[in-house]
Amino acid sequence: MGKLLKYEIRKNRASALVILVGLALLEVFFLVSLFTAKESNSAILGVFMSALLLVFYSMVCFFMVFILSVRNYSGEINTKTGFMLFMTPRTPLAIIGAKLLYTLIFGGVLALLLIGCAVGDWTAMAAKFGSIESTLDMVKDVFEMFRIDPARYLIQIVGYVLNFLISFFSVVMLAYFAVTLSATFLQSAKYRGIISFLIFLGLLIVIRLIEGVIPGITPRVNEVGELLVALLPSAAFNLAVMAACVFGTVWLLEYKVSL
Amino acid sequence: MLICDNVTKRYGGKPAVNHLSLTIEPGHTVALLGPNGSGKSTLMKMITGLTRPDEGTITFEGIPVGKETKRRIAYMPTEAFFYGYMTAEDAGRYYEDFFDDFSVNAYKTMMGEMNLDMNQRLSKMSSGMVAKQKIALTLARDADFVMLDEPLNGIDIIARDQIIDHIRRHMADTKSFLLSSHLVDELERVIDYAVFMKEGDVLLQGNAMQLRQERGMNLTDMYRYIYG
Numbered sequence: 001m002g003k004l005l006k007y008e009i010r011k012n013r014a015s016a017l018v019i020l021v022g023l024a025l026l027e028v029f030f031l032v033s034l035f036t037a038k039e040s041n042s043a044i045l046g047v048f049m050s051a052l053l054l055v056f057y058s059m060v061c062f063f064m065v066f067i068l069s070v071r072n073y074s075g076e077i078n079t080k081t082g083f084m085l086f087m088t089p090r091t092p093l094a095i096i097g098a099k100l101l102y103t104l105i106f107g108g109v110l111a112l113l114l115i116g117c118a119v120g121d122w123t124a125m126a127a128k129f130g131s132i133e134s135t136l137d138m139v140k141d142v143f144e145m146f147r148i149d150p151a152r153y154l155i156q157i158v159g160y161v162l163n164f165l166i167s168f169f170s171v172v173m174l175a176y177f178a179v180t181l182s183a184t185f186l187q188s189a190k191y192r193g194i195i196s197f198l199i200f201l202g203l204l205i206v207i208r209l210i211e212g213v214i215p216g217i218t219p220r221v222n223e224v225g226e227l228l229v230a231l232l233p234s235a236a237f238n239l240a241v242m243a244a245c246v247f248g249t250v251w252l253l254e255y256k257v258s259l
Numbered sequence: 260m261l262i263c264d265n266v267t268k269r270y271g272g273k274p275a276v277n278h279l280s281l282t283i284e285p286g287h288t289v290a291l292l293g294p295n296g297s298g299k300s301t302l303m304k305m306i307t308g309l310t311r312p313d314e315g316t317i318t319f320e321g322i323p324v325g326k327e328t329k330r331r332i333a334y335m336p337t338e339a340f341f342y343g344y345m346t347a348e349d350a351g352r353y354y355e356d357f358f359d360d361f362s363v364n365a366y367k368t369m370m371g372e373m374n375l376d377m378n379q380r381l382s383k384m385s386s387g388m389v390a391k392q393k394i395a396l397t398l399a400r401d402a403d404f405v406m407l408d409e410p411l412n413g414i415d416i417i418a419r420d421q422i423i424d425h426i427r428r429h430m431a432d433t434k435s436f437l438l439s440s441h442l443v444d445e446l447e448r449v450i451d452y453a454v455f456m457k458e459g460d461v462l463l464q465g466n467a468m469q470l471r472q473e474r475g476m477n478l479t480d481m482y483r484y485i486y487g
Binding site: 003006007010011013014080081082083084086087088089090091255256257258259 | 268270304307308309310311326327329330334336338339340341342344353356357358
């Protein structure tokens with residue numbers, strides 16, 4: 001698995017670099033607009049806009065990680081470079097596992113970088129505009145007044161992030177499955193890419209519809225424990241979808257796909 | 260020993276390989292002969308484990324082809340199959356990482372003999388240079404079974420001689436070679452068994468010497484007679 005992972009990193013180095021350079025440029029843009037801003041409304045608006053761009057880019061980043069991961073896998077299945085990978089003495093499970101692990105590692109590194117940027121930018125803004133600090137104090141006062149525990153909300157955010165990650169990987173695996181499925185019966189079809197996408201979309205809609213009718217375990221969420229329990233059915237469902245897609249993709253690669 | 264038993268592969272209902280049976284024993288060099296579309300590449304991909312037969316079985320040393328046999332079977336596809344970023348050096352490192360029988364030194368020696376630059380990006384090489392580099396990469400594996408798909412395609416006469424020479428040098432009693440080509444006169448110098456294919460069917464197969472004696476003609480003329 002280690003060697004497969006090494007080559008996943010190498011193959012995706014250029015596209016990963018593009019994403020990171022984009023983030024670095026936006027960060028520089030934000031810091032420059034922050035430190036050159038005067039205490040005027042228009043300057044603060046400029047800082048706000050650049051911060052908004054960073055938030056928007058963070059979302060774009062994860063979409064790009066998804067697209068790159070699927071595009072890379074589709075390339076291996078549909079072009080001759082697939083020989084390079086599939087002629088190695090490795091099982092399809094190891095090959096798919098290495099691709100997922102790379103996506104997980106890159107997504108994780110990206111998430112840590114984004115969190116680091118957010119924390120650093122917030123601190124820089126607090127240093128630049130003292131008023132932000134006093135706003136923070138005000139928020140803290142409101143929290144205390146209503147006896148709201150910030151730590152509880154932090155854990156809730158962690159819960160939602162974990163749920164998002166599970167859901168994200170189930171969608172990545174669903175796309176892998178759709179690409180592999182189309183490589184079996186549409187091997188020489190002209191519009192194979194479009195059909196793969198439609199298969200993916202169809203499967204995604206069906207899965208989201210099923211997920212929508214899964215009953216919640218706890219109707220009201222007041223405690224952290226309750227939140228985690230409330231997220232459990234959706235997380236378990238997405239994990240089951242992911243496992244089914246891994247199994248299906250590996251089976252198709254092992255017995256049905258012809259390169 | 261490689262055994263293909265009644266192997267069939269269809270694409271869109273049309274057979275690419277049709278009920279083919281073939282046994283290749285160690286020490287033999289077999290030529291798969293036939294025009295484009297006769298099923299030679301499909302058969303090689305099935306032996307490598309890249310493509311599954313719809314019917315029949317393929318075993319190498321008694322093991323169905325798959326992950327384990329990939330360690331012992333070296334395959335050179337006819338197409339360029341390298342990742343865009345790769346130099347000849349990178350390709351060697353890749354093979355070294357995945358195949359225990361790969362020798363970097365043997366690869367570098369062959370690349371030097373063919374006047375190829377290890378640091379040149381493969382996507383920037385001419386088709387003739389890539390053809391020679393692929394041969395060097397594949398023959399640098401000390402595999403028990405070596406398959407070269409159209410090793411002489413798109414290269415000049417001098418390079419062809421070099422490649423035939425390299426193939427000949429790597430032959431051993433313990434190794435089998437399976438070579439595909441429609442350039443029969445070049446291959447005739449090295450093979451001892453021939454399989455003539457057309458549209459997925461085996462039209463004729465046998466020991467090269469016996470075929471020549473029985474039909475009173477060399478394999479090149481036999482090729483012209485069969486496909487002409």
